[in-house]
Amino acid sequence: MRSHSLPLMMGNHSDLKLDNATLALLNSVNTRITISVIYMIVTVINLVGNGLSMWLLIFHTSPKTPSIIFMINLTLTDMAVGVALPFQIAYQLQGYHWTLGPTMCSVLTLVFYTNMYCSILTMMAIGIVRYLGIILPMRYRDKVGTGKKKSIAIISCFLMWGLVLCVLHPLMTTDLTFYIPELKITTCFDMLKKEMLPSKAAWATFLFSMVFFLFLFPFCVTTFCYVRVILKLAKNSQKTTQKKRAIRLVIVVLLVFTLCFAPNNILLLTHSVLKLFYNRSLYMAYKLSLCLSCLNSCLDPFIYYFACKEFRQKLRKLMNLTSVTSVDSMKMKHKESFYSAHFDSSEREHSKER
Structure with a gap:
C-alpha cells in the first residue's frame, strides 16, 4: 500500500478513544501539507514517466519477451497509483476527511494495496527471468520455447493479481470509512472496525x-x-559498458526494495504486533514511511532503462540523445548478447550465437 496507513483497529463509534499518536497525526497541518506536496511531485513524475514507458513498451518495443510483459504489468500498476493519488491528496488536505463515500474509499484502498504488492511480485518475476538467463542460459533456452515463455509470463501476471486479491479480500468486503465524532471527520482506511x-x-x-x-x-x-547475477557477472574479466549497466540494474532494483518497500512493511509488521497485543502504535512513523513506498512508481522507468536495450534505444532516439543506425544496432546486439540476451528483445540473437 502506498498512501494509506495501517489502520487502528477500533470498536464502534460510541466507545472510540483516540490515542495521542493518532490525534497528533490527524491534527498536524504541517504533516498533511508535507505528505501532500510529496504526493503531488510523485503524481507528476509517475504519470509522465510511466506514460512514456507504457507508450514505448507497447508500441515501440518488439518482440514482447517475458521481461517486457512483466514491465508492462508493472507500468499498469504504477499508472493506477498515479491516477488515484490526487484523491489521496485531496483527502489529506481536507484534514483526513473523506467525502466520496465507502465504495470509492474501498476502490482506492484496493488500488494502493494491489499496486504495492503486485509491484513486488512483478519485480521478483523479472529477477527470476534474469537469473535463468544469466545463471542457467542453456537450460532456460533449450527447455522453454519463445512462445511458451510469453504464455508463462502472461499467466504469471494473472496469478500475481489473483494472489494479491485473495490476500486482500477482507478489504473488498468491508466499509473502510470511519466517522470520528471528536474531530467531526470521516477517515478512509486510517481506522477500521x-x-x-x-x-x-x-x-x-x-x-x-x-x-x-x-x-x-x-x-x-x-x-x-540478483546477488547470483552480480557474482556471475563479476567473475567475467571482460569490462564492458553492458556489464556495468547490468550491475547498475541489479543495484537499482535492490535499492527500490530496500528504500521503498522494506521500511513500510517492517513498520507494518511492528505496528501490527504493538497494536494487536500491546495496544501501542507507530502510527506517525508508518504514515511517513508511505512517502518512501510511493517513490517506487517513479523509479520503475529507470529499471526499464537498464533492463531493456530496445527501450534505451527508443528513449534516446526520442530525446535526440543519439541516433541509432542499423549498423550501430547490430553492433549493440552483438555486444550485449551475454549480458542482456535473456533480459529483453535480444534473446533471439543470443540463441543464434550460442
Missing part, C-alpha cells in the same frame, strides 16, 4: 500474510536472484 475480522487471530493472519507472502518471501527470492 474490529468486526472487520472475527478475532485477533484472524487479524494477525491477515496482516502477517501481507508481510510474509507479499513482501518477505518475494524480497528473499529477488535478492537471491
Whole structure:
C-alpha cells in the first residue's frame, strides 16, 4: 500500500478513544501539507514517466519477451497509483476527511494495496527471468520455447493479481470509512472496525500474510536472484559498458526494495504486533514511511532503462540523445548478447550465437 496507513483497529463509534499518536497525526497541518506536496511531485513524475514507458513498451518495443510483459504489468500498476493519488491528496488536505463515500474509499484502498504488492511480485518475476538467463542460459533456452515463455509470463501476471486479491479480500468486503465524532471527520482506511475480522487471530493472519507472502518471501527470492547475477557477472574479466549497466540494474532494483518497500512493511509488521497485543502504535512513523513506498512508481522507468536495450534505444532516439543506425544496432546486439540476451528483445540473437 502506498498512501494509506495501517489502520487502528477500533470498536464502534460510541466507545472510540483516540490515542495521542493518532490525534497528533490527524491534527498536524504541517504533516498533511508535507505528505501532500510529496504526493503531488510523485503524481507528476509517475504519470509522465510511466506514460512514456507504457507508450514505448507497447508500441515501440518488439518482440514482447517475458521481461517486457512483466514491465508492462508493472507500468499498469504504477499508472493506477498515479491516477488515484490526487484523491489521496485531496483527502489529506481536507484534514483526513473523506467525502466520496465507502465504495470509492474501498476502490482506492484496493488500488494502493494491489499496486504495492503486485509491484513486488512483478519485480521478483523479472529477477527470476534474469537469473535463468544469466545463471542457467542453456537450460532456460533449450527447455522453454519463445512462445511458451510469453504464455508463462502472461499467466504469471494473472496469478500475481489473483494472489494479491485473495490476500486482500477482507478489504473488498468491508466499509473502510470511519466517522470520528471528536474531530467531526470521516477517515478512509486510517481506522477500521474490529468486526472487520472475527478475532485477533484472524487479524494477525491477515496482516502477517501481507508481510510474509507479499513482501518477505518475494524480497528473499529477488535478492537471491540478483546477488547470483552480480557474482556471475563479476567473475567475467571482460569490462564492458553492458556489464556495468547490468550491475547498475541489479543495484537499482535492490535499492527500490530496500528504500521503498522494506521500511513500510517492517513498520507494518511492528505496528501490527504493538497494536494487536500491546495496544501501542507507530502510527506517525508508518504514515511517513508511505512517502518512501510511493517513490517506487517513479523509479520503475529507470529499471526499464537498464533492463531493456530496445527501450534505451527508443528513449534516446526520442530525446535526440543519439541516433541509432542499423549498423550501430547490430553492433549493440552483438555486444550485449551475454549480458542482456535473456533480459529483453535480444534473446533471439543470443540463441543464434550460442
